[in-house]
Amino acid sequence: PETITVQELAARMSERGADVIKTLMRMGVMATINQVIDPDTAELVVTEMGHRPKRVAEGDVEIGLADTTDAEGTQIARPPVVTIMGHVDHGKTSLLDALRATDVAAHEAGGITQHIGAYQVTLPSGQKITFLDTPGHEAFTAMRARGAKVTDIVVLVVAGDDGVMPQTKEAIAHAKAAGVPIIVAINKMDKPGADASRVQNELLREEIQVEQLGGDVQSIEVSATKRMNLDKLEEAILLQAEVLELRANPDRLADGVVVEAKLDPGRGSVATVLVQRGTLKVGDVLVAGAVWGRVRRLVDDRGQAVESAGPAFPVEILGLAGTPQAGDEFHVVDSEARAREIADFRARRDRQAELARSAGGRGTLEEMMK
Ligand code: GTP
Ligand code: MG
Numbered sequence: 446p447e448t449i450t451v452q453e454l455a456a457r458m459s460e461r462g463a464d465v466i467k468t469l470m471r472m473g474v475m476a477t478i479n480q481v482i483d484p485d486t487a488e489l490v491v492t493e494m495g496h497r498p499k500r501v502a503e504g505d506v507e508i509g510l511a512d513t514t515d516a517e518g519t520q521i522a523r524p525p526v527v528t529i530m531g532h533v534d535h536g537k538t539s540l541l542d543a544l545r546a547t548d549v550a551a552h553e554a555g556g557i558t559q560h561i562g563a564y565q566v567t568l569p570s571g572q573k574i575t576f577l578d579t580p581g582h583e584a585f586t587a588m589r590a591r592g593a594k595v596t597d598i599v600v601l602v603v604a605g606d607d608g609v610m611p612q613t614k615e616a617i618a619h620a621k622a623a624g625v626p627i628i629v630a631i632n633k634m635d636k637p638g639a640d641a642s643r644v645q646n647e648l649l650r651e652e653i654q655v656e657q658l659g660g661d662v663q664s665i666e667v668s669a670t671k672r673m674n675l676d677k678l679e680e681a682i683l684l685q686a687e688v689l690e691l692r693a694n695p696d697r698l699a700d701g702v703v704v705e706a707k708l709d710p711g712r713g714s715v716a717t718v719l720v721q722r723g724t725l726k727v728g729d730v731l732v733a734g735a736v737w738g739r740v741r742r743l744v745d746d747r748g749q750a751v752e753s754a755g756p757a758f759p760v761e762i763l764g765l766a767g768t769p770q771a772g773d774e775f776h777v778v779d780s781e782a783r784a785r786e787i788a789d790f791r792a793r794r795d796r797q798a799e800l801a802r803s804a805g806g807r808g809t810l811e812e813m814m815k
Contacts, residue, residue: 448481458496468493473798489790492732492776495700495722519694523756524565524573525686526595526719529630530616531602536632539669540602541578547675562705562717563759564746566679574682575719575757577704595702595719596625598685600678601653605631605639605666609647617651626689628681629655629664635671693756698777699723703733703769704759714738714765718775725760725777726753730784734773735791737784738765 451469455462455478462478468490469476476482482490491498529537548566565575577596599620603613620627629648631641645655645664654660663681667674701721709715716733718725725731729740741764743751754760766788769775778784 520692523693525597526575527598528577528596529600532610532612535602535604536669543669604633606636631666634666635668695755697723699725700776703773714768716762724755729777731777732784732787733769733775736767736769737788
């Protein structure tokens with residue numbers, strides 16, 4: 446067939462029709478379930494949804510394997526990805542730094558650390574935890590607004606001497622909206638005025654019921670500056686991760702999310718990505734948002750060049766032709782031509798959306814001038 450309906454497309458990908466419609470909407474295409482869409486659009490939807498499209502003939506798109514639902518047995522346990530959120534000055538940065546210092550691998554490597562927007566800690570047991578080291582709320586909201594789900598667990602930092610504050614509530618709202626489980630870290634417990642049970646009662650009013658009050662939310666008393674109970678917090682994270690049964694297939698072309706990206710004067714475009722599925726390798730061709738490139742170099746969170754990065758590994762990519770945006774998804778594709786085609790389409794789509802927005806803006810202005 447030359448064309449395909451939304452419903453047929455959804456069925457071939459084993460996705461829900463509503464999700465295909467949502468993806469189309471994100472691309473600026475309004476469609477109903479029975480609507481016929483052209484092959485170019487269909488191909489993009491397929492890629493956007495994390496599947497591999499296959500064009501069997503000009504004008505026809507055949508959907509390959511439902512890549513997002515990797516077969517049983519291909520998936521292995523992966524580290525949890527954690528975001529730390531909380532009110533201003535409650536100790537998010539201090540806690541991230543303190544947790545980072547618990548990394549046994551970093552000590553072996555001489556303790557060289559580098560800020561790439563995410564890092565991974567290896568515990569004495571060998572288990573790993575990935576922390577997103579980006580300004581919590583903004584990064585979280587930016588990524589959520591773009592439909593990316595990166596965080597498995599939110600660690601909610603509440604200062605024991607200050608209690609639940611406006612941004613604590615905001616963080617709770619974000620985590621709940623995203624359906625991400627919360628672990629409470631009551632920080633600054635070294636301070637004389639700190640009172641954990643007061644904080645826990647305040648949290649109850651926000652419908653966060655900690656284990657100490659009969660609920661199922663883990664709550665740990667910590668001190669970031671005194672490095673107190675960091676191991677307990679990490680244990681709590683691993684326990685939560687076990688409940689979530691986080692798994693991914695490392696043996697496929699990689700995809701994931703851009704955590705941070707910048708134009709570095711010396712190195713060109715540098716994007717920190719979190720691999721979510723598959724293994725990203727040097728030499729891979731990928732599309733990230735409206736940008737494409739061939740991976741020239743991969744650098745880990747300790748500044749070491751690496752050959753590859755598997756699920757839940759944060760890594761810097763060098764070699765992109767442009768700078769993607771935080772929250773953009775990336776997909777490894779099988780050719781440069783294909784990568785360029787997708788990136789061009791998205792750039793065009795973004796420009797059109799931008800034009801439509803500014804035209805809309807003028808429209809309302811004209812309305813006001815009437
Ligand atoms: P913003 O990024 O500005 O929102 O702040 P933050 O949440 O990252 O807090 P940050 O880590 O910058 O800590 C704020 C202040 O609290 C700093 O002066 C820290 O030294 C102090 N602080 C953080 N954790 C602790 C702690 O466990 N005990 C004590 N006594 N002070 C702490
Ligand atoms: Mg901070």
